[in-house]
Amino acid sequence: SQTIHQWPATLVQPVGSPLSLECTVEGTSNPNLYWYRQAAGRGLQLLFYSVGIGQISSEVPQNLSASRPQDRQFILSSKKLLLSDSGFYLCAWGEGFREMNTEAFFGQGTRLTVV
Amino acid sequence: AQKITQTQPGMFVQEKEAVTLDCTYDTSDPSYGLFWYKQPSSGEMIFLIYQGSYDQQNATEGRYSLNFQKARKSANLVISASQLGDSAMYFCAMRETARGSYIPTFGRGTSLIVHP
Numbered sequence: 310s311q312t313i314h315q316w317p318a319t320l321v322q323p324v325g326s327p328l329s330l331e332c333t334v335e336g337t338s339n340p341n342l343y344w345y346r347q348a349a350g351r352g353l354q355l356l357f358y359s360v361g362i363g364q365i366s367s368e369v370p371q372n373l374s375a376s377r378p379q380d381r382q383f384i385l386s387s388k389k390l391l392l393s394d395s396g397f398y399l400c401a402w403g404e405g406f407r408e409m410n411t412e413a414f415f416g417q418g419t420r421l422t423v424v
Numbered sequence: 425a426q427k428i429t430q431t432q433p434g435m436f437v438q439e440k441e442a443v444t445l446d447c448t449y450d451t452s453d454p455s456y457g458l459f460w461y462k463q464p465s466s467g468e469m470i471f472l473i474y475q476g477s478y479d480q481q482n483a484t485e486g487r488y489s490l491n492f493q494k495a496r497k498s499a500n501l502v503i504s505a506s507q508l509g510d511s512a513m514y515f516c517a518m519r520e521t522a523r524g525s526y527i528p529t530f531g532r533g534t535s536l537i538v539h540p
Contacts, residue, residue, distance in 0.1 A: 343528065352430075352515065352532035397467055403519075403528065412459050413517075413528045415469035 311336035315400045315416030322423055328373075328387040330419050332400030335381065340402040342383040343413065344375055347397040359383060395423045427451065428516050428531035435536045437506045444491070445501040445534045447516030453477075456520040458499040459528070460490065463513040472514075475499055506538045 315332045322328060334340050341360055345353040355368045357375035365375050372391060376384045383400060397420050403413040429448045437443040449458065460472040475483045475490045483490045491500040503510055513533045519526040 341526070345530075353530040355527065355529065358527055399467075399469065401469075401528070403526065412461075412471040412474060413519075414471075418467045420467070 311402075311414065313400065313402055313414055313416045315419060317419060318417060320419060320421045322390050322421065324392055324423055325389045328385070328390050328394070328421070330385040330398055330400075330421075332383045332385075332416055333381055334383075334402045337381070337402070337404075339380060341404065342377060343401040343403070344383065344385050345399045345401065347399065349396070353399065357385070390423045392423050395421055397421075426531075427520075427529045428518055430516055430531035430534050432534045433532075435534055437503075437536065437538055439508060439538055439540050440505055442502060442504045443506055443536065445503070445514050445516075445536065447499045447501065447531060449497050449499060449516070449518050451497075451518065451520045453520040456518055457526070458490070458492070459517040459519070460488070460499075460501045461515045461517060461530075462510075463515060463533070465512070469515070473501070503536075508538050508540060511536060511538045 312335045343358045344356040346356050347353050357367055359365050359377045362377055362380055373387050397418050399418045400416040401413040404411045427450050431446055456477045458475040462470045462472055473483050473485045473488045473490050475492045482492050487504045489502045513535050515533045516531045517528050519528050
């Protein structure tokens with residue numbers, strides 16, 4: 310069965326520090342991968358998605374970046390965090406166009422607080 | 425423009441009663457999928473139910489059913505016999521074709537509180 314791992318679960322970082330959040334998927338190949346951010350009491354905002362190794366699409370301009378160095382690994386990074394980067398970050402995977410009627414599967418999320 | 429609209433920021437329901445959570449969507453794709461997720465206070469996103477745009481019947485999963493009205497572009501979630509554990513945020517989402525892949529787009533969510 311497929312599983313998704315996301316870490317760390319909680320992170321407190323000072324303004325201006327770098328960020329690296331990692332997400333890995335097991336039990337599937339060539340998944341679509343997604344990074345979402347959820348501000349307190351808000352919906353999910355799509356940040357990045359990837360349909361293959363090295364292929365990253367950005368939905369929102371910001372100081373964050375994403376990379377997919379391996380088929381089932383998705384990394385969210387920042388060189389210098391801002392206070393506005395605080396939030397709940399969720400990684401998800403889903404099947405590609407061949408399986409539209411499958412849901413996106415989510416990791417447990419990372420609560421990031423920038424202080 | 426928002427593709428998924430959930431107009432109810434908060435809803436209250438008495439235990440054992442039914443509740444409907446509203447969702448409207450906007451797409452020009454003829455083929456799309458609609459989903460509902462539950463997010464308890466722990467933060468995890470739990471998949472509840474799926475409705476395909478070509479499905480003739482409304483989807484049901486246990487106490488969850490989806491009232492799909494394609495012409496109105498609405499996909500309301502109905503929870504029957506509410507339980508205290510149903511208290512959570514609920515998100516409506518849509519997958520539509522974009523650049524050859526399916527990108528899930530989420531609404532802002534509805535907070536549901538079930539009273540004993």
